[in-house]
Amino acid sequence: MKVTNFAPGPTPVPDRVVRKMSAPILTHRSTEFSDLLRQVATGLQHVFRTENDVLVLTASGSGAMEAAVVNLLSPGDRVLAISGGKFGGRWVELCATYGIDALTLDVEWGTAADPDEVDRILGEQGPFEAVLATHSETSTGVLHDVEALGRVARGHGCYLVVDAISGLGANELRTDDWHVDIALTGSQKALMIPPGLAFISVSERAWQRIEESRQPSYYLNLKRARDSFAKGLTPYTPAVSLLMGLDESLRMMKELGLEEIYRIHERNALVTRAGVAALGLNLFARRPSNVLTSVVMPPGIDGSGLLKTIKQECGVTIANGMDHYRGKYIRIAHLGYNVAPSDMIVALSALEHGLSKHGYEFESGAGVAAAERVIRETA
Amino acid sequence: MKVTNFAPGPTPVPDRVVRKMSAPILTHRSTEFSDLLRQVATGLQHVFRTENDVLVLTASGSGAMEAAVVNLLSPGDRVLAISGGKFGGRWVELCATYGIDALTLDVEWGTAADPDEVDRILGEQGPFEAVLATHSETSTGVLHDVEALGRVARGHGCYLVVDAISGLGANELRTDDWHVDIALTGSQKALMIPPGLAFISVSERAWQRIEESRQPSYYLNLKRARDSFAKGLTPYTPAVSLLMGLDESLRMMKELGLEEIYRIHERNALVTRAGVAALGLNLFARRPSNVLTSVVMPPGIDGSGLLKTIKQECGVTIANGMDHYRGKYIRIAHLGYNVAPSDMIVALSALEHGLSKHGYEFESGAGVAAAERVIRETA
Missing domain, CATH: 3.90.1150.10 (Aspartate Aminotransferase, domain 1)
Structure with missing residues (x-):
């Protein structure tokens, strides 16, 4: 029987995108690939609503979440992790894994974090380096108020890191206007290509902090990704066919x-x-x-x-x-x-x-x- | 003009594989996906020539190299890293990143490691926990004698970790017979699917060591991958379309x-x-x-x-x-x-x-x- 899929990712891939991914594969050390990578990055800036570079990782969205934690934070840093579902809980797990001192704000499943409560916690129990939040919590279907969280986090001098894996490109997210220092998403959600790529934008002030990080990283190292991107490359072999599809998908999103x-x-x-x-x-x-x-x-x-x-x-x-x-x-x-x-x-x-x-x-x-x-x- | 590619990966993708990757995408939390994952893992065992589980990571081969280092080794461990090219050098970089005490055997580019010299170093400068080696060094086109290295490493009680990214499925590699504790490869080489997946096999004795590792890992954590695989799952969203293609590619390899x-x-x-x-x-x-x-x-x-x-x-x-x-x-x-x-x-x-x-x-x-x-x- 024909199967129609209403799972929240991987989303169905448009025919135009499938055709692009079926073209002969590019070499990732060619000028054609560099042109593609730069074009894709521009399209991603549009969807992320950011002026910052959006970097490409060959990983799932969870890989990008780890990249955010290990690049921005150092062992012993104190953060507020907002967890209102399975994927918010991933921030807590990541912090525990990497020696980050996370205070967890446990939000009842099915509800969104209250920005006033976040404000209060940041004020009373601080200082915190960062707030780790979720845009659209895929496990519950809840949309968090990232705009308000951005205002609150910035007010307390905290970095705001947002898992926008399922939300970006579906619900409004204004990375720069809403003071989101790190926003990240995966390929298989609103961007409508198969899973295997993740995308991450980093604010100028977050880059300064990343320069000082004492947490080691290699495959998910964002400085390497940024330095390679400046040369039109990725530090490691990227999922080229998915990038070919993404180029088409982003073109369609721009058109619409x-x-x-x-x-x-x-x-x-x-x-x-x-x-x-x-x-x-x-x-x-x-x-x-x-x-x-x-x-x-x-x-x-x-x-x-x-x-x-x-x-x-x-x-x-x-x-x-x-x-x-x-x-x-x-x-x-x-x-x-x-x-x-x-x-x-x-x-x-x-x-x-x-x-x-x-x-x-x-x-x-x-x-x-x-x-x-x-x-x-x-x- | 038509472009014909003779770069050592991504290799051209066979038409049969392209067609499979163009089919409607599976959900990674379905029984269909679990069946696919198990079937692919069996096909990978055949190509790896191993009885051990071969785990799937959504990452490039370098991600699998990092997985080997951070799961098997702990800070302060002493290893011998064989470097006869750019990719052998990656072992050295990884060890430096993660606090592994690596003695580098610098092999002249264009030549292979001499197993007798490795034997001598392991004997005279040991003890070492592991030998980190390369099967086919993509940067130079050199094939290392993994069979002899396996004998030597085992003789000194060391784990042998082999980057077989470009070599596996092109030159003979007998993971189990040759005492390779960890073998790893990427999807875009002899397996002939686009880049984005890496595969890693782990011996029983290496699993015991992995249980004791003090190095944190999350996205590249092999125990999580093993535990999920036992349930027909991956811990994080996998590159499903590439796995669909891999299934076909492995089927073709079995046929031939x-x-x-x-x-x-x-x-x-x-x-x-x-x-x-x-x-x-x-x-x-x-x-x-x-x-x-x-x-x-x-x-x-x-x-x-x-x-x-x-x-x-x-x-x-x-x-x-x-x-x-x-x-x-x-x-x-x-x-x-x-x-x-x-x-x-x-x-x-x-x-x-x-x-x-x-x-x-x-x-x-x-x-x-x-x-x-x-x-x-x-x-």
Whole structure:
């Protein structure tokens, strides 16, 4: 059976991008490659909304998170790590691994960090070198207020490091205007190419700090990446075919414009949320990201079983809740701007099928009908 | 103009592999992906000639080299690093970065490490925890005698770590039989998929040592990779499309058989060396690998200028010598088993064109004719 994927990455890759990745592969020590790398970096600056160089790492987004920690921070540095989900928790793990003294702000899953609370902690328990935060928390579907966190962190003289892996290019993120010192993302989310690349932007003031870091790094060393990039190179062999695809993807994003891309994500999110609400279901995220819609399972319905039914009987993949919330909520992604409202109808229809099979009572078709109304109203 | 690439990676990707990588992308948290990962790992065991698990990292080969160092070794450990080229030198850099006390055996570029000398150093200057070596040194085209190094290292109770990035799948390497504790390679060499993945096998005795390592690691942590692999997963998002391609590439390698693949590489190497010799040119490598043929430039001819002419006028990319040997020799790769003898004729003909344009005197066509003779004799 045809499988349609609504997991929050890897997102479906547009045909134009697939064709580019199928072209004969470039050598990474050629002038053609250097031209490609520089062009891609310019396209990334546009998506990151930054004047700073955006560096390319051949790694997953977690590799870029490690790069941020080991390059910016030194053992014994004190930081505030905001953790409201599995991926926020990754900051805490990274700090523990590398001897960074992290105070964890444990935000209840499904909610966003309160910037006033962050402000208070930074003031009362400081000084802190950095705040480690998440833009769109993929495990819960929550969007954090990075703009406010940037104001607060800057007010206390802290660096702000933001994991924008699933959020960048889906929800607004203004790296420079919002005082984000390090922003990072992965290739397989809103940039719509396969996984294998990560991208990281570093502010001028963060570079000064990186110069002083006492933490060793090699493959993920950002100074090496910056020095090589100045020569149109990467320090180690890059994932060339993915960069060829990224070039096309970024070109498409430039053609469409970021505001329009945000609007597409917002519309698909509104369509999905309307469908879910019409089925009498609640959202898990109290400050929902436009990356995905997380849906609380009603009493008596196990999300894991529901998703299995939906996969087997409809060929539709929806993601599960994570860690201790597995089966408690499910996650329907609408990530990448080549997701159309009709795709969300497919997901909602499959959800109705699964709910019906698992004995949940609702008016059949109500979710899809509500979604269709939003599609009409926002057309 | 059409460009034909004779750089030692990325190697040309076979059409069958390109088609697989163009299929709709799998989710890395699906049973389909787990099946793929396990199948790929079995195919990798075949190419590595090992019974041990071969783990997948989303990184370049250099990332796998770092993984070997930071997982196996701890700060203060004493090792012998064999450096006979740029990539052997990477072991030395990695050790310096991570506080490993490395004695460097500087092997003259173009020559291979002498196993007897290694034996002597291990005996006289030990104890050493490990020997860090290279299989095929890509910067010089030299093949090291890993079988002998394995015997020597084991005799002194040292772990043997081998960078087999360009060599594995081109020249024979028997990981288990030759006592290689850690062997590693990259995706874009003899495995013939685009760069972005690295593979690493670890012996049982090395795993015991890894358990005791005091060096922190996160993204490149091998225990995490092993524990995830046991569940059919990777700890971080893997480069899924490359794994899809690898599955096909490994299938093709299994169909053909390793001995036949080695023979193809050897034949193309013989063809190329014969052509070069007939032009009155010398090989740079005194123990040549079948990965590439490095050719010393005759007096008065600058390799960099020659390669520029060949690129511009013939559309043929040949690699330069590296570091202080840039322009002094050139490197013609015959890597990946879908390189045919006719491809080597293209490279040799382009070389003749460039040499002629740069004033080198030789009998026109002599290189190609000699190569054709070897093709006939080995048919």
